[in-house]
Amino acid sequence: MYANTQLNIYQYDxxxxxxxxxxxxxxxxxxxxxxxxxxxxxxxLAPDGKIYVGTWNGNHILHYIDLPDSMGVSCNVVQNSFYLASRNMTVPTYPNYQLGRLIGSSCDTLTSLQESESESLKVKVFPNPASSQFTITYNFPTNKNGEFMLYDAYGKEVIRKKLYGTFTSLLIRTNGLACGVYHYKVHLNGSQSAVGKVVLVKE
Structure with a gap:
């Protein structure tokens, strides 16, 4: 978890x-x-897996945390480097279009966005084969979170990531993993799951 003041950024385990x-x-x-x-x-937190940090006064740039899942300074906070077309105090506010219906509301118009949990998770991985990274896309039912697990040929878990229902994709970095065939599994709230393979090759 990250917290910040105007002058410092902190990480908590x-x-x-x-x-x-x-x-x-x-x-x-x-x-x-x-x-x-x-x-x-x-x-x-953005769909590309980075955490973008706005500026207090409103400027043409953002800072970002390149590898937020890495411990300590290896998370790589990059300052004053993401340029914007106009001045802005904060990162964009992403509307949550998957809110579902508000129980008891007489003016709710979002019921058509709900999906049953029996529908396919529609998990895809690309590029495949991949080298240093790949993207997983998914389509979870309303307001549900899941997990992505990657296993090597011996069945050892090598990557585990949280998948948030408010997003539809996540960038997975594979630095440090050997070339070969890996199996992945996606769990949705411990009930539904999807499985597949991804091949890692040298760049």
Whole structure:
């Protein structure tokens, strides 16, 4: 988990027995004016797997956390580098079009967006074969989250990622994995699942 002030970005390990003591400083603001000070502001996890960080004063740039699942400074906070067409204080607000119907509302018009849990998860992986990364796309029922697991030829789990129903894709980086055939499994709330294969090759 990440938290920030205007001048610092911190990382917490939510699996630690003492979460407070797990805090790590992963970035301190590098002073820059574009045209105003680009101190840290709101954060947003994007579909490409990066966390984008807005600026306090409103500028033409964003910061981003390149590898948010990596521990400590290896998460790679890149500052003052994502340029925008216009000044903006925050990252975009993504509307949740999968809210489903509001029980008891007389003006609800979203009921047609709901899907039954028996419908296909429609999981796809591309490119396949892949080299350093691939993208998984999925279509979960309304407001449901799942998990993606990747296994090597010996059945050892090598990657596990959370899949959020508010998104429809996730970038998976495969740095450090050997070339070969891997099997993946997607679970939706522990009930539905989809399986498949992905081949990793050298670049």
């Amino acid at each position: 939510l699996w630690a027995s003492n979460i407070d003591s797990s805090v790590l400083l992963v970035a301190s603001w590098i002073p820059a004016n574009m045209p105003l000070p680009t101190t840290f502001w709101n954060c947003q």
